Amino acid sequence: MLLRLLFLFPLLIFAVGAYFFYLGLDPARDPSTIPSVLIDQPAPAFELPAITGGDQPGFSTGDLGNGEVTLVNVFASWCLPCRAEHPLFMDLAAEERVRILGINYKDEPEEALAWLEELGNPYERIGADEEGRVGIEWGISGVPETFVVDREGTIRYRHVGPIHPVELEELILPILERLQ
Amino acid sequence: MKRLLTLLLVCFSLPALAQELRLEDPELEERARDLQREIRCVVCQNESIDSSQAGIARDLRVLVRERLQAGDSDEEIKAYLVARYGDYVLFRPPMRPETWLLWFGPAVTLVLAGGGVALAVVRRRRRAEGGPAALSDEERTRLKRLLQEDSEKGGPA
Numbered sequence: 001m002l003l004r005l006l007f008l009f010p011l012l013i014f015a016v017g018a019y020f021f022y023l024g025l026d027p028a029r030d031p032s033t034i035p036s037v038l039i040d041q042p043a044p045a046f047e048l049p050a051i052t053g054g055d056q057p058g059f060s061t062g063d064l065g066n067g068e069v070t071l072v073n074v075f076a077s078w079c080l081p082c083r084a085e086h087p088l089f090m091d092l093a094a095e096e097r098v099r100i101l102g103i104n105y106k107d108e109p110e111e112a113l114a115w116l117e118e119l120g121n122p123y124e125r126i127g128a129d130e131e132g133r134v135g136i137e138w139g140i141s142g143v144p145e146t147f148v149v150d151r152e153g154t155i156r157y158r159h160v161g162p163i164h165p166v167e168l169e170e171l172i173l174p175i176l177e178r179l180q
Numbered sequence: 181m182k183r184l185l186t187l188l189l190v191c192f193s194l195p196a197l198a199q200e201l202r203l204e205d206p207e208l209e210e211r212a213r214d215l216q217r218e219i220r221c222v223v224c225q226n227e228s229i230d231s232s233q234a235g236i237a238r239d240l241r242v243l244v245r246e247r248l249q250a251g252d253s254d255e256e257i258k259a260y261l262v263a264r265y266g267d268y269v270l271f272r273p274p275m276r277p278e279t280w281l282l283w284f285g286p287a288v289t290l291v292l293a294g295g296g297v298a299l300a301v302v303r304r305r306r307r308a309e310g311g312p313a314a315l316s317d318e319e320r321t322r323l324k325r326l327l328q329e330d331s332e333k334g335g336p337a
Binding site: 006009013034035036037038044106131132133135136137138139140141142 | 240
């Protein structure tokens with residue numbers, strides 16, 4: 001009888017394999033995204049100076065939390081998708097829906113300032129991460145990336161890549177509302 | 181000719197460019213290379229930061245070297261990266277209850293499948309060796325009688 005049951009074993013292996021193949025078929029699944037380990041963790045400790053020549057203050061861990069929900073957007077002037085999502089941040093800033101802080105990732109100061117001049121500046125503060133070291137602290141894999149930090153300074157959400165208007169409406173605004 | 185020479189020079193200096201980060205201490209450099217091969221590039225999936233050309237991979241190579249020079253152990257450096265990027269950055273996943281299936285799954289499958297095959301083989305062999313049991317005396321006399329009855333009737337139909 002035990003031997004009979006062993007014949008079910010290949011079927012079991014097939015079922016497990018089929019399950020994972022089935023998961024792989026999910027069109028919403030993006031194999032290049034890495035699950036973030038920073039969710040529900042306090043924001044990393046860092047201190048960034050202002051963009052050289054800019055008139056805005058720099059950005060450090062102390063600016064997060066303090067009873068305010070914050071969007072932290074990692075951007076660069078050389079990054080095309082950043083240009084695509086930028087109008088969304090301009091709108092959010094104009095409507096004063098949320099505080100937006102920027103990390104200018106591995107950029108030339110003049111180019112970053114020119115970029116902000118051209119597209120507008122939705123950021124309350126911008127830290128210049130010329131070495132990209134703070135980007136690593138935030139566990140980013142590229143730009144743009146956007147984090148939602150709650151009132152206590154805990155990271156609640158990480159968005160990899162540019163934010164699409166639909167994603168803003170359906171994903172990010174609800175999170176902001178819940179936290180505010 | 182001059183152009184050709186320049187080209188050759190560039191070609192041969194490429195490996196040197198790849199080593200731009202080389203540490204003075206050969207022992208540390210060795211450890212840095214070993215670590216780099218264990219750490220996965222976060223944008224290029226199946227490349228290690230040792231072989232990746234991505235900007236962030238280079239940044240991580242710099243970081244590894246800085247930490248090594250600061251006296252961090254290999255484990256500390258890995259822990260630093262795992263805290264930021266998760267187990268994903270390690271090519272060799274750590275041993276934990278949720279990764280047991282990953283680590284022991286193949287061996288368990290092999291044992292089960294091998295055990296199953298061995299069991300089947302042993303059973304078959306036992307059956308072959310034993311063969312059908314020899315006839316008992318009682319059965320033999322019965323067989324003889326039946327055969328006799330058959331031949332009296334004029335052989336099997």
